[in-house]
Amino acid sequence: MPEKVTIATVARHARVSRQTVSNVLNSPHIVRQETRQRVEDAITALGYRANQAARQMRTGRSRLIAARIEPTRDGINGSVLDRFLHGLTETADAAGYRVLLYTAPDDEREIATYDDLLGTYELDAFVLVGTKYGDPRTAWLAEREVPFVTFGRPWDALDAHPWVDVDGAAGTAAATRHLLDAGHRRIAFIGWPAGSGVGDDRRAGWHDTLHAAGVDPAGLHRETEDSVSEGERLMRDLLAAEAPTAVVCASDSLALGALQAIRDLDPPVSVIGFDDTPVAAAIGLASVSQPLGEAAARCVDLLTGVLDGNQTPTPVLLAPSLALRHTA
Amino acid sequence: MPEKVTIATVARHARVSRQTVSNVLNSPHIVRQETRQRVEDAITALGYRANQAARQMRTGRSRLIAARIEPTRDGINGSVLDRFLHGLTETADAAGYRVLLYTAPDDEREIATYDDLLGTYELDAFVLVGTKYGDPRTAWLAEREVPFVTFGRPWDALDAHPWVDVDGAAGTAAATRHLLDAGHRRIAFIGWPAGSGVGDDRRAGWHDTLHAAGVDPAGLHRETEDSVSEGERLMRDLLAAEAPTAVVCASDSLALGALQAIRDLDPPVSVIGFDDTPVAAAIGLASVSQPLGEAAARCVDLLTGVLDGNQTPTPVLLAPSLALRHTA
DNA sequence: TATCCAAATTGGATCGTTCAAGACGGCGAG
DNA sequence: CTCGCCGTCTTGAACGATCCAATTTGGATA
Numbered sequence: 001m002p003e004k005v006t007i008a009t010v011a012r013h014a015r016v017s018r019q020t021v022s023n024v025l026n027s028p029h030i031v032r033q034e035t036r037q038r039v040e041d042a043i044t045a046l047g048y049r050a051n052q053a054a055r056q057m058r059t060g061r062s063r064l065i066a067a068r069i070e071p072t073r074d075g076i077n078g079s080v081l082d083r084f085l086h087g088l089t090e091t092a093d094a095a096g097y098r099v100l101l102y103t104a105p106d107d108e109r110e111i112a113t114y115d116d117l118l119g120t121y122e123l124d125a126f127v128l129v130g131t132k133y134g135d136p137r138t139a140w141l142a143e144r145e146v147p148f149v150t151f152g153r154p155w156d157a158l159d160a161h162p163w164v165d166v167d168g169a170a171g172t173a174a175a176t177r178h179l180l181d182a183g184h185r186r187i188a189f190i191g192w193p194a195g196s197g198v199g200d201d202r203r204a205g206w207h208d209t210l211h212a213a214g215v216d217p218a219g220l221h222r223e224t225e226d227s228v229s230e231g232e233r234l235m236r237d238l239l240a241a242e243a244p245t246a247v248v249c250a251s252d253s254l255a256l257g258a259l260q261a262i263r264d265l266d267p268p269v270s271v272i273g274f275d276d277t278p279v280a281a282a283i284g285l286a287s288v289s290q291p292l293g294e295a296a297a298r299c300v301d302l303l304t305g306v307l308d309g310n311q312t313p314t315p316v317l318l319a320p321s322l323a324l325r326h327t328a
Numbered sequence: 329m330p331e332k333v334t335i336a337t338v339a340r341h342a343r344v345s346r347q348t349v350s351n352v353l354n355s356p357h358i359v360r361q362e363t364r365q366r367v368e369d370a371i372t373a374l375g376y377r378a379n380q381a382a383r384q385m386r387t388g389r390s391r392l393i394a395a396r397i398e399p400t401r402d403g404i405n406g407s408v409l410d411r412f413l414h415g416l417t418e419t420a421d422a423a424g425y426r427v428l429l430y431t432a433p434d435d436e437r438e439i440a441t442y443d444d445l446l447g448t449y450e451l452d453a454f455v456l457v458g459t460k461y462g463d464p465r466t467a468w469l470a471e472r473e474v475p476f477v478t479f480g481r482p483w484d485a486l487d488a489h490p491w492v493d494v495d496g497a498a499g500t501a502a503a504t505r506h507l508l509d510a511g512h513r514r515i516a517f518i519g520w521p522a523g524s525g526v527g528d529d530r531r532a533g534w535h536d537t538l539h540a541a542g543v544d545p546a547g548l549h550r551e552t553e554d555s556v557s558e559g560e561r562l563m564r565d566l567l568a569a570e571a572p573t574a575v576v577c578a579s580d581s582l583a584l585g586a587l588q589a590i591r592d593l594d595p596p597v598s599v600i601g602f603d604d605t606p607v608a609a610a611i612g613l614a615s616v617s618q619p620l621g622e623a624a625a626r627c628v629d630l631l632t633g634v635l636d637g638n639q640t641p642t643p644v645l646l647a648p649s650l651a652l653r654h655t656a
Numbered sequence: 657t658a659t660c661c662a663a664a665t666t667g668g669a670t671c672g673t674t675c676a677a678g679a680c681g682g683c684g685a686g
Numbered sequence: 687c688t689c690g691c692c693g694t695c696t697t698g699a700a701c702g703a704t705c706c707a708a709t710t711t712g713g714a715t716a
Contacts, residue, residue: 017666049447054702056381057671069414082410086397089429099429101417119377228610279607282556345696382672385701
């Protein structure tokens with residue numbers, strides 16, 4: 001059993017003081033080249049690793065970032081979080097941070113969890129996925145000046161706190177434009193009830209693009225909760241009332257339902273979903289794809305900006321891309 | 329700005345020594361009832377939370393568990409991990425542990441990550457998802473006596489280390505039995521090449537059940553890598569050669585492909601997948617469902633058994649259930 | 657050669673907790 | 687009455703790192 005290697009072991013081995021070893025690690029530039037080399041050799045020779053707990057006790061920083069893992073709501077969209085978390089872990093790692101998971105059934109308990117995590121683990125920052133109007137969580141964090149970033153815009157006030165988001169309107173606009181270019185004119189939209197920032201944004205992209213192309217969008221859209229069966233129901237409704245030749249959906253769940261409603265139609269009705277979930281890839285559903293890895297990386301960038309430097313970070317809005325498959 | 333509440337603050341407030349407060353937290357039984365009450369009141373009044381870093385420095389235990397988040401291979405099966413992680417976070421939380429994420433592109437770097445996590449963060453345990461024959465990762469961990477559990481059997485030697493798994497053979501057996509009960513006789517199987525523990529196990533469940541029912545399974549199975557297109561290809565092959573009336577698949581990806589191959593057949597061919605991914609739920613594919621939350625909970629149970637008590641934990645094999653939908 | 661300044665290095669104190677050892681009062685046994 | 691023991695509580699030291707102030711070193715200058 002090899003005994004524990006501390007900064008003192010390294011210091012003895014390199015014949016310098018503890019502080020010099022610490023300096024090599026934290027402010028290499030103030031150590032003479034030759035000494036630095038000797039210390040670095042000792043570090044690799046002994047396999048020394050700085051003990052995070054001890055460092056944290058002195059500096060008050062844990063190099064830990066918290067992210068929430070959700071209770072797999074719909075399931076289909078859960079995979080978005082999955083991919084985002086993977087990107088986050090990867091980028092955070094490269095920046096010297098680690099990702100700690102937490103869950104909470106509701107906002108109140110989520111805030112209690114913040115309190116606990118900050119108190120016991122002294123977390124450096126939080127990453128929140130998804131935000132809503134009047135979010136109590138962001139308010140709580142902001143009030144206590146806890147560093148955090150959201151993946152999703154603060155719809156109340158865009159300068160409320162640092163955020164990263166994907167331009168949903170640009171996504172549905174691209175989808176709509178693609179369909180227009182393919183000769184479609186009667187392009188419908190199935191989305192969510194007005195009032196959710198994300199949903200309104202995605203509908204606006206479709207609406208404005210159609211309008212700009214000289215097509216009147218009136219009557220061509222439907223709103224409902226996010227589910228496959230609702231998508232199917234509304235698509236049947238649209239087919240009966242408006243005879244659309246193509247449809248853009250606010251999610252892959254809705255698009256999947258729409259696909260089932262148009263299964264045996266000839267000529268086929270084009271369908272484009274949103275989120276490019278594994279389901280879409282598997283069944284060949286065209287979909288708007290979010291750059292999740294990129295989004296995660298920018299979240300980490302913003303956080304390190306706040307934590308390491310003292311810059312006031314500027315929000316990041318990323319452009320989605322269109323994953324064209326045979327339904328479009 | 330309220331100043332930091334430490335154990336000393338609590339001690340002063342309750343007019344006892346630091347150590348007494350520590351005892352109330354860690355060995356309440358050795359403190360007199362009245363004193364204990366006074367200390368507990370002070371703790372809640374001040375909102376005291378034990379500093380994990382300081383505690384860790386003394387005890388050497390971080391109350392942190394590491395879990396790997398994978399690079400979303402197929403995408404379809406990624407959601408299994410998603411749900412497992414959520415369960416893990418929830419149960420670990422209840423047991424006083426937190427889940428730390430890590431990723432690694434290959435085994436070698438994953439082992440390097442173990443070393444790093446153990447050295448810098450003093451992780452208490454690891455949870456590995458998935459194992460293979462001759463897994464270098466488990467060997468490394470076992471050699472250093474690092475506590476860990478795998479979700480997935482160690483196929484080399486079932487007593488090599490603690491594990492939790494879902495009985496795949498029982499799952500495909502249940503699926504096959506269901507199809508037999510529905511009157512099917514020519515029930516095919518699409519799985520993975522022999523040699524992967526998981527794949528062989530799932531095929532065995534189908535094979536043995538069919539055999540026990542007096543049906544000869546010969547010729548009724550196909551093997552390939554896990555993908556939608558391969559599932560479709562092999563299903564067409566089976567249809568042409570063996571005229572099966574039903575098929576059990578080793579994954580939802582393969583089942584999805586099979587579904588596309590039988591799309592317009594009449595009478596319909598029954599299909600049952602494996603993993604009950606969101607895709608299956610969305611399109612009505614019957615599938616074998618793994619109790620992921622339960623599995624995660626048992627992983628935590630095993631770990632706390634090793635960490636807190638000193639019991640030698642016994643492996644856990646969970647039974648899957650059949651999610652019947654219209655394709656069966 | 658003596659002096660001075662900046663760069664390089666050192667030793668002690670400290671973060672918040674638990675461990676190890678000891679102090680104190682009361683009580684029963686010898 | 688004294689001793690030892692038990693239950694209860696307290697004090698000092700230690701975990702491994704960084705901060706701070708003090709000290710040494712090396713080189714340039716007078």
